[in-house]
Amino acid sequence: MYYDPVEAMDRAALEELQVERLKETIANARKSPFYGARLAGVNPEDFKTPADITKLPFTTKDDLRSQYPHGLLTRPLDDFVRLHASSGTTGTPTAVFYTQKDLDTWADLMARSMHCCGCRKSDVCQNMSGYGLFTGGLGIHYGAERLGMLTIPAGAGNTKRQIKLIRDHNVSVLHIIPSFALYFAQKVEEAGYNVKEMPWRIALIGAEPHTEEARRKIEEMMHIKAYNSYGLSEMNGPGVAFECVEQKGMHLWEDAYIAEIINPDTGEHVAEGEIGELVMTTILRDGMPIIRYRTRDLTRFIPGQCGCGRTHRRIDRIAGRADDMMILKGVNIYPMQIEQTLMAMPEVGQNYLIELVREGVSDQMRVKVEIKDEFFVEDMRALQGLQKQIAKNLCNEILITPRVELCQSDSIPKAEGKAVRVVDRRGEED
Amino acid sequence: MYYDPVEAMDRAALEELQVERLKETIANARKSPFYGARLAGVNPEDFKTPADITKLPFTTKDDLRSQYPHGLLTRPLDDFVRLHASSGTTGTPTAVFYTQKDLDTWADLMARSMHCCGCRKSDVCQNMSGYGLFTGGLGIHYGAERLGMLTIPAGAGNTKRQIKLIRDHNVSVLHIIPSFALYFAQKVEEAGYNVKEMPWRIALIGAEPHTEEARRKIEEMMHIKAYNSYGLSEMNGPGVAFECVEQKGMHLWEDAYIAEIINPDTGEHVAEGEIGELVMTTILRDGMPIIRYRTRDLTRFIPGQCGCGRTHRRIDRIAGRADDMMILKGVNIYPMQIEQTLMAMPEVGQNYLIELVREGVSDQMRVKVEIKDEFFVEDMRALQGLQKQIAKNLCNEILITPRVELCQSDSIPKAEGKAVRVVDRRGEED
Numbered sequence: 050m051y052y053d054p055v056e057a058m059d060r061a062a063l064e065e066l067q068v069e070r071l072k073e074t075i076a077n078a079r080k081s082p083f084y085g086a087r088l089a090g091v092n093p094e095d096f097k098t099p100a101d102i103t104k105l106p107f108t109t110k111d112d113l114r115s116q117y118p119h120g121l122l123t124r125p126l127d128d129f130v131r132l133h134a135s136s137g138t139t140g141t142p143t144a145v146f147y148t149q150k151d152l153d154t155w156a157d158l159m160a161r162s163m164h165c166c167g168c169r170k171s172d173v174c175q176n177m178s179g180y181g182l183f184t185g186g187l188g189i190h191y192g193a194e195r196l197g198m199l200t201i202p203a204g205a206g207n208t209k210r211q212i213k214l215i216r217d218h219n220v221s222v223l224h225i226i227p228s229f230a231l232y233f234a235q236k237v238e239e240a241g242y243n244v245k246e247m248p249w250r251i252a253l254i255g256a257e258p259h260t261e262e263a264r265r266k267i268e269e270m271m272h273i274k275a276y277n278s279y280g281l282s283e284m285n286g287p288g289v290a291f292e293c294v295e296q297k298g299m300h301l302w303e304d305a306y307i308a309e310i311i312n313p314d315t316g317e318h319v320a321e322g323e324i325g326e327l328v329m330t331t332i333l334r335d336g337m338p339i340i341r342y343r344t345r346d347l348t349r350f351i352p353g354q355c356g357c358g359r360t361h362r363r364i365d366r367i368a369g370r371a372d373d374m375m376i377l378k379g380v381n382i383y384p385m386q387i388e389q390t391l392m393a394m395p396e397v398g399q400n401y402l403i404e405l406v407r408e409g410v411s412d413q414m415r416v417k418v419e420i421k422d423e424f425f426v427e428d429m430r431a432l433q434g435l436q437k438q439i440a441k442n443l444c445n446e447i448l449i450t451p452r453v454e455l456c457q458s459d460s461i462p463k464a465e466g467k468a469v470r471v472v473d474r475r476g477e478e479d
Numbered sequence: 480m481y482y483d484p485v486e487a488m489d490r491a492a493l494e495e496l497q498v499e500r501l502k503e504t505i506a507n508a509r510k511s512p513f514y515g516a517r518l519a520g521v522n523p524e525d526f527k528t529p530a531d532i533t534k535l536p537f538t539t540k541d542d543l544r545s546q547y548p549h550g551l552l553t554r555p556l557d558d559f560v561r562l563h564a565s566s567g568t569t570g571t572p573t574a575v576f577y578t579q580k581d582l583d584t585w586a587d588l589m590a591r592s593m594h595c596c597g598c599r600k601s602d603v604c605q606n607m608s609g610y611g612l613f614t615g616g617l618g619i620h621y622g623a624e625r626l627g628m629l630t631i632p633a634g635a636g637n638t639k640r641q642i643k644l645i646r647d648h649n650v651s652v653l654h655i656i657p658s659f660a661l662y663f664a665q666k667v668e669e670a671g672y673n674v675k676e677m678p679w680r681i682a683l684i685g686a687e688p689h690t691e692e693a694r695r696k697i698e699e700m701m702h703i704k705a706y707n708s709y710g711l712s713e714m715n716g717p718g719v720a721f722e723c724v725e726q727k728g729m730h731l732w733e734d735a736y737i738a739e740i741i742n743p744d745t746g747e748h749v750a751e752g753e754i755g756e757l758v759m760t761t762i763l764r765d766g767m768p769i770i771r772y773r774t775r776d777l778t779r780f781i782p783g784q785c786g787c788g789r790t791h792r793r794i795d796r797i798a799g800r801a802d803d804m805m806i807l808k809g810v811n812i813y814p815m816q817i818e819q820t821l822m823a824m825p826e827v828g829q830n831y832l833i834e835l836v837r838e839g840v841s842d843q844m845r846v847k848v849e850i851k852d853e854f855f856v857e858d859m860r861a862l863q864g865l866q867k868q869i870a871k872n873l874c875n876e877i878l879i880t881p882r883v884e885l886c887q888s889d890s891i892p893k894a895e896g897k898a899v900r901v902v903d904r905r906g907e908e909d
Binding site for chain 2: 117118126127129130131132133134142144146149152170171173179180181182186187190193194197198199200201202203204213214217218
């Protein structure tokens with residue numbers, strides 16, 4: 050039923066394993082110049098539970114930059130067989146180095162991840178993402194082969210050839226970028242095929258953040274089950290956390306990582322189920338362990354047991370970047386929370402704008418929301434009701450009641466390029 | 480000294496190994512629908528020496544097409560983990576399937592190949608070719624990792640980033656497409672670096688056919704040693720034959736392949752050292768053995784022992800495609816032979832044209848040759864001398880004395896797209 054029995058390991062035993070591996074990780078990390086200095090005063094015997102990890106300092110992206118290229122390596126360069134690097138076109142790049150053992154661990158985690166959402170040895174997997182320095186390509190590739198699937202390294206682009214390969218080889222699993230999936234579905238129809246008759250059944254769509262709504266749309270348009278995943282190069286790449294067939298959050302593989310969710314301001318753990326910044330520690334990495342890495346990615350642990358029986362905790366889909374956090378009346382708020390609340394309401398249109406303003410001595414949030422034409426009626430009472438409902442739904446999510454202003458379609462100016470969703474006017478006269 | 484002791488195996492023992500593996504291959508191949516029928520009457524006990532392989536029928540590209548996709552597979556599809564396919568934009572594509580064992584064999588052969596030209600575990604290898612369905616990318620990648628080199632999957636393009644990676648990570652081995660190498664050397668200089676100060680020492684440049692002259696130019700301009708390799712997807716991909724540090728031909732790994740060189744017209748073996756079509760049999764392939772595959776690639780066995788001590792025979796760089804062969808007065812002639820002879824002469828310019836004409840009852844070859852301006856002098860005697868020398872050099876190579884016509888620079892019309900080097904006028908009135 051599981052790829053690896055560890056997936057359903059008893060929590061107490063799993064946490065013991067984590068502590069054991071954390072101690073090994075501290076000892077190993079100290080062999081690197083960076084952690085040798087930073088962990089000088091740390092005594093591995095002080096670590097009795099996974100929560101003791103808070104005794105260790107954070108590692109940040111800036112640390113990785115300042116240590117570029119070799120400051121975190123625990124072994125001579127000769128022992129490494131793979132390097133992935135960020136493009137570093139702006140500023141110092143970061144690089145991640147892998148020993149053969151690390152590649153094996155990564156392939157195993159990736160194979161487990163794909164198995165967890167229903168992929169099997171008998172599947173045919175077409176990897177439609179680019180290869181190269183991007184960890185998504187080779188990560189999925191090695192995992193698919195490790196699981197024993199027939200793996201087609203199709204790479205990105207060339208829609209016609211992709212379709213032919215899928216049809217010729219009965220491809221049942223696609224690794225496809227979510228933003229490409231809808232375009233691809235359309236191209237398949239244009240080529241004269243019915244998506245319902247395509248041999249695929251599973252799409253792995255983790256490489257870009259996307260909403261639940263986008264996932265459902267992909268599932269509908271492609272007639273496929275789409276599974277979300279989470280990963281980042283600093284933690285190997287994809288295969289850090291993956292959805293099971295329940296599609297209710299991504300199991301984070303806790304035998305390989307210790308995950309924490311913190312308030313990005315205070316560095317303290319948030320309460321169970323609250324949103325915050327994901328902090329990750331590798332406890333199964335050989336050549337380049339990273340301790341308490343501030344991912345800047347926002348998510349929360351999903352409380353409760355998963356129906357699949359796996360005991361590894363689930364994280365929710367990424368709700369944005371910690372750098373996007375707003376603080377209002379002492380409460381941390383993320384734009385993604387507001388977006389998700391708004392987009393769940395059928396009356397809400399395409400666009401919205403969050404304004405933070407100062408009124409007297411207190412800060413306020415105003416949310417301008419475009420309403421679909423069919424709901425933007427002359428009935429003032431209905432509009433006021435809608436306005437109140439939006440404010441209430443937002444308050445349930447962010448614990449603050451914003452002033453909601455309803456707008457007509459297309460009345461909020463659109464930014465060129467990346468959408469501007471938050472304007473902070475608290476420094477201005479209001 | 481060798482990656483694998485088999486590289487210097489005693490010839491007699493190597494040939495015994497070949498016969499043993501050929502027998503196994505026949506037995507294995509028969510499990511596939513295609514060879515099950517084609518080899519029905521073959522008795523493995525009839526094979527005593529590698530030369531007995533001539534008792535087996537050829538396999539052609541058309542066979543691979545007609546058997547697409549599964550006709551050559553000896554195992555259930557479940558047992559395969561990789562598929563590479565030709566683009567098949569024109570006509571039926573071909574596909575090659577690999578079991579995990581096949582990928583391991585391929586990675587070992589590739590690692591051996593890279594070791595053979597001087598790559599070591601301590602090297603850092605930047606793979607500058609595209610990945611995906613092209614076997615060159617993943618083939619080199621898996622081999623580099625298998626050898627234990629730190630492998631950077633840079634992929635194609637992005638010259639600036641390539642240069643930064645090479646400098647930041649002390650890249651000593653490049654896998655680079657020959658036609659890109661000269662452009663790249665220029666870009667490195669334009670970026671303000673001296674190629675002599677770059678950390679590289681070895682370029683693997685096998686993915687495209689290229690001349691010895693092009694290799695020497697790459698070596699000079701990049702200040703690097705460039706090594707040629709040979710491979711084709713039907714025989715796994717790269718790693719079929721590779722140059723050793725002697726740079727005198729490519730050792731073809733005879734423990735994994737039985738190679739023959741035939742007259743493409745008659746199918747008979749050519750005399751030792753003569754040019755002809757390379758025919759290849761896999762004797763170490765698990766899931767998709769291919770017997771006596773007509774590669775259409777022209778080369779010859781290089782006679783004699785190699786200074787490196789390896790006993791596996793060497794093939795010469797590919798001299799063109801069998802489909803380009805001309806027959807004149809019963810002699811097989813390949814345009815590449817003429818090109819190489821002409822380009823070795825300092826007086827010869829950029830362009831030439833081969834014309835086949837009928838004169839009375841006999842066929843003749845005319846070769847128009849552009850002469851560099853500084854040699855195109857008024858001294859008729861000097862020009863006649865040059866003309867005779869060209870005819871003599873060509874006769875030494877192709878055994879026929881063509882009529883040589885000297886032309887001024889740019890006087891031979893250039894074709895748009897692929898150069899037209901041969902015009903057959905034997906059907907026309909002359």
